Amino acid sequence: QKEVEQDPGPLSVPEGAIVSLNCTYSNSAFQYFMWYRQYSRKGPELLMYTYSSGNKEDGRFTAQVDKSSKYISLFIRDSQPSDSATYLCAMSAGSSGSARQLTFGSGTQLTVLP
Protein backbone atom coordinates (compact mmCIF):
# COMPACT_ATOMS: atom_id res chain seq x y z
CA GLN A 1 0.00 0.00 0.00
CA LYS A 2 1.28 3.45 -0.91
CA GLU A 3 1.99 5.94 1.85
CA VAL A 4 -0.02 8.60 0.03
CA GLU A 5 -3.09 7.81 -2.05
CA GLN A 6 -4.60 10.26 -4.50
CA ASP A 7 -7.51 9.71 -6.86
CA PRO A 8 -5.93 9.96 -10.33
CA GLY A 9 -9.12 11.17 -12.02
CA PRO A 10 -9.43 12.45 -14.64
CA LEU A 11 -11.89 14.96 -13.25
CA SER A 12 -13.90 17.16 -15.60
CA VAL A 13 -16.08 20.03 -14.31
CA PRO A 14 -17.89 23.02 -15.84
CA GLU A 15 -16.50 26.50 -15.38
CA GLY A 16 -17.60 28.03 -12.09
CA ALA A 17 -17.90 24.71 -10.26
CA ILE A 18 -16.42 24.00 -6.85
CA VAL A 19 -13.70 21.39 -7.13
CA SER A 20 -12.58 19.09 -4.34
CA LEU A 21 -9.28 17.25 -4.64
CA ASN A 22 -8.26 14.78 -1.96
CA CYS A 23 -5.41 12.71 -0.61
CA THR A 24 -5.26 10.14 2.14
CA TYR A 25 -2.11 9.01 3.88
CA SER A 26 -0.99 6.33 6.30
CA ASN A 27 2.04 7.87 8.03
CA SER A 28 0.83 9.61 11.19
CA ALA A 29 4.17 11.43 11.45
CA PHE A 30 3.35 13.65 8.46
CA GLN A 31 2.82 17.21 9.60
CA TYR A 32 3.70 19.34 6.57
CA PHE A 33 1.27 19.26 3.66
CA MET A 34 1.57 20.81 0.24
CA TRP A 35 -0.35 21.05 -2.99
CA TYR A 36 1.46 21.45 -6.29
CA ARG A 37 -0.07 22.34 -9.65
CA GLN A 38 1.48 20.96 -12.81
CA TYR A 39 0.47 22.19 -16.22
CA SER A 40 0.99 19.91 -19.18
CA ARG A 41 4.67 19.56 -20.09
CA LYS A 42 5.75 21.84 -17.23
CA GLY A 43 7.30 21.30 -13.81
CA PRO A 44 5.13 21.31 -10.66
CA GLU A 45 4.68 24.67 -8.91
CA LEU A 46 3.87 25.10 -5.24
CA LEU A 47 0.25 26.18 -4.77
CA MET A 48 -0.48 25.82 -1.07
CA TYR A 49 1.42 24.84 2.04
CA THR A 50 -0.08 24.00 5.44
CA TYR A 51 1.32 22.81 8.72
CA SER A 52 -0.58 20.36 10.93
CA SER A 53 -4.37 20.39 10.99
CA GLY A 54 -6.70 23.18 9.95
CA ASN A 55 -7.61 25.28 6.95
CA LYS A 56 -5.67 27.76 4.88
CA GLU A 57 -7.20 30.02 2.28
CA ASP A 58 -5.55 31.81 -0.63
CA GLY A 59 -7.92 33.48 -3.05
CA ARG A 60 -10.07 30.82 -4.68
CA PHE A 61 -8.05 28.00 -3.12
CA THR A 62 -8.56 26.43 0.31
CA ALA A 63 -6.35 23.70 1.73
CA GLN A 64 -7.78 21.59 4.51
CA VAL A 65 -5.97 19.08 6.72
CA ASP A 66 -7.62 16.55 9.01
CA LYS A 67 -4.83 14.70 10.76
CA SER A 68 -7.21 12.59 12.81
CA SER A 69 -8.59 11.09 9.60
CA LYS A 70 -5.27 11.30 7.75
CA TYR A 71 -7.02 13.19 4.98
CA ILE A 72 -6.19 16.40 3.14
CA SER A 73 -8.22 18.34 0.61
CA LEU A 74 -7.81 21.19 -1.82
CA PHE A 75 -10.93 23.14 -2.72
CA ILE A 76 -11.09 25.39 -5.77
CA ARG A 77 -13.98 27.85 -5.87
CA ASP A 78 -15.30 29.40 -9.07
CA SER A 79 -13.09 27.12 -11.14
CA GLN A 80 -11.66 28.53 -14.36
CA PRO A 81 -10.37 26.86 -17.54
CA SER A 82 -6.92 28.10 -16.50
CA ASP A 83 -7.16 25.79 -13.47
CA SER A 84 -6.96 22.80 -15.81
CA ALA A 85 -3.85 20.95 -14.69
CA THR A 86 -2.66 18.00 -12.66
CA TYR A 87 -2.72 18.61 -8.91
CA LEU A 88 -0.25 16.73 -6.72
CA CYS A 89 -0.36 16.50 -2.98
CA ALA A 90 2.89 16.16 -1.08
CA MET A 91 3.69 15.70 2.57
CA SER A 92 6.55 15.20 4.98
CA ALA A 93 7.25 14.53 8.61
CA GLY A 94 10.26 16.74 9.23
CA SER A 95 11.39 20.26 8.55
CA SER A 96 15.04 19.55 7.90
CA GLY A 97 14.78 21.39 4.64
CA SER A 98 15.36 18.36 2.50
CA ALA A 99 12.89 17.22 -0.08
CA ARG A 100 14.46 13.81 0.46
CA GLN A 101 11.66 13.35 3.00
CA LEU A 102 8.86 14.47 0.69
CA THR A 103 6.27 11.93 -0.39
CA PHE A 104 4.16 12.83 -3.43
CA GLY A 105 0.75 11.60 -4.44
CA SER A 106 0.31 10.38 -8.00
CA GLY A 107 -1.69 13.49 -9.02
CA THR A 108 -5.27 14.23 -10.06
CA GLN A 109 -5.84 15.50 -13.58
CA LEU A 110 -8.44 18.29 -13.63
CA THR A 111 -10.14 19.78 -16.69
CA VAL A 112 -12.40 22.82 -16.32
CA LEU A 113 -14.68 23.16 -19.32
CA PRO A 114 -15.63 26.66 -20.54
Next chain:
Amino acid sequence: EADIYQTPRYLVIGTGKKITLECSQTMGHDKMYWYQQDPGMELHLIHYSYGVNSTEKGDLSSESTVSRIRTEHFPLTLESARPSHTSQYLCASSKSVQAGNTIYFGEGSWLTVV
Protein backbone atom coordinates in the same frame (compact mmCIF):
# COMPACT_ATOMS: atom_id res chain seq x y z
CA GLU B 1 8.89 32.93 -8.62
CA ALA B 2 11.40 30.10 -8.79
CA ASP B 3 14.55 30.63 -10.86
CA ILE B 4 15.56 27.16 -11.90
CA TYR B 5 16.39 26.39 -15.49
CA GLN B 6 16.66 23.19 -17.43
CA THR B 7 18.09 22.57 -20.90
CA PRO B 8 17.27 21.10 -23.28
CA ARG B 9 13.50 21.14 -22.82
CA TYR B 10 13.00 18.49 -25.51
CA LEU B 11 15.53 16.01 -26.86
CA VAL B 12 15.22 13.11 -29.28
CA ILE B 13 18.34 11.00 -29.40
CA GLY B 14 19.47 7.66 -30.77
CA THR B 15 20.22 4.57 -28.69
CA GLY B 16 23.75 4.43 -27.35
CA LYS B 17 24.34 8.18 -27.38
CA LYS B 18 25.66 10.06 -24.37
CA ILE B 19 23.50 12.92 -23.13
CA THR B 20 23.72 15.52 -20.42
CA LEU B 21 20.70 17.34 -19.06
CA GLU B 22 21.61 20.71 -17.61
CA CYS B 23 20.07 22.28 -14.52
CA SER B 24 20.92 25.63 -12.96
CA GLN B 25 19.34 27.65 -10.19
CA THR B 26 19.96 31.24 -9.18
CA MET B 27 18.30 31.11 -5.76
CA GLY B 28 21.40 30.09 -3.81
CA HIS B 29 19.77 26.82 -2.72
CA ASP B 30 22.24 24.28 -1.41
CA LYS B 31 19.98 21.27 -1.99
CA MET B 32 19.17 20.05 -5.47
CA TYR B 33 17.29 17.06 -6.83
CA TRP B 34 16.48 15.12 -9.99
CA TYR B 35 13.09 13.48 -10.39
CA GLN B 36 11.86 11.20 -13.14
CA GLN B 37 8.22 11.32 -14.18
CA ASP B 38 6.50 9.28 -16.85
CA PRO B 39 3.29 10.81 -18.31
CA GLY B 40 0.42 10.53 -15.82
CA MET B 41 2.61 8.81 -13.29
CA GLU B 42 4.20 9.69 -9.96
CA LEU B 43 7.35 11.67 -9.38
CA HIS B 44 10.31 9.48 -8.47
CA LEU B 45 13.44 10.88 -6.85
CA ILE B 46 16.51 9.54 -8.68
CA HIS B 47 19.33 11.78 -7.38
CA TYR B 48 19.86 14.43 -4.74
CA SER B 49 22.63 16.66 -3.50
CA TYR B 50 23.03 18.48 -0.21
CA GLY B 51 25.83 20.66 -1.47
CA VAL B 52 28.98 20.88 -3.55
CA ASN B 53 30.66 17.47 -4.02
CA SER B 54 27.74 15.76 -2.24
CA THR B 55 25.50 13.48 -4.32
CA GLU B 56 23.41 10.44 -3.48
CA LYS B 57 21.03 8.15 -5.29
CA GLY B 58 17.32 8.48 -4.67
CA ASP B 59 14.54 6.00 -4.19
CA LEU B 60 14.27 4.94 -7.83
CA SER B 61 17.25 3.19 -9.32
CA SER B 62 18.63 5.03 -12.32
CA GLU B 63 21.52 4.42 -14.70
CA SER B 64 22.15 8.14 -14.86
CA THR B 65 24.89 9.92 -12.93
CA VAL B 66 25.09 13.44 -11.52
CA SER B 67 27.75 15.86 -10.39
CA ARG B 68 27.74 18.95 -8.18
CA ILE B 69 30.88 20.98 -8.72
CA ARG B 70 29.17 24.35 -8.30
CA THR B 71 26.31 25.23 -5.98
CA GLU B 72 24.11 26.48 -8.78
CA HIS B 73 24.70 23.68 -11.26
CA PHE B 74 23.50 20.05 -11.11
CA PRO B 75 23.81 18.23 -14.45
CA LEU B 76 22.53 14.71 -15.10
CA THR B 77 24.33 12.41 -17.53
CA LEU B 78 23.36 9.22 -19.31
CA GLU B 79 26.46 7.53 -20.75
CA SER B 80 24.54 5.30 -23.15
CA ALA B 81 20.90 6.17 -23.73
CA ARG B 82 18.32 3.42 -24.21
CA PRO B 83 14.60 3.55 -25.11
CA SER B 84 13.79 2.66 -21.48
CA HIS B 85 15.27 6.05 -20.50
CA THR B 86 12.49 7.85 -22.37
CA SER B 87 10.81 10.03 -19.74
CA GLN B 88 10.49 13.50 -18.30
CA TYR B 89 13.33 14.57 -16.02
CA LEU B 90 12.62 17.31 -13.51
CA CYS B 91 15.27 19.23 -11.63
CA ALA B 92 14.40 20.88 -8.31
CA SER B 93 16.03 22.77 -5.47
CA SER B 94 15.33 23.83 -1.91
CA LYS B 95 16.89 25.96 0.82
CA SER B 96 18.90 24.37 3.59
CA VAL B 97 16.28 25.25 6.14
CA GLN B 98 12.85 25.45 4.63
CA ALA B 99 9.70 24.84 6.61
CA GLY B 100 7.67 22.06 5.17
CA ASN B 101 10.40 20.90 2.81
CA THR B 102 8.97 22.98 -0.01
CA ILE B 103 10.95 22.63 -3.18
CA TYR B 104 10.96 24.45 -6.47
CA PHE B 105 10.93 22.70 -9.82
CA GLY B 106 12.29 23.54 -13.23
CA GLU B 107 10.12 23.11 -16.30
CA GLY B 108 11.49 19.68 -17.09
CA SER B 109 13.45 17.99 -19.85
CA TRP B 110 11.56 15.60 -22.09
CA LEU B 111 13.86 12.87 -23.34
CA THR B 112 12.94 10.45 -26.12
CA VAL B 113 15.41 7.72 -27.02
CA VAL B 114 14.76 6.06 -30.36
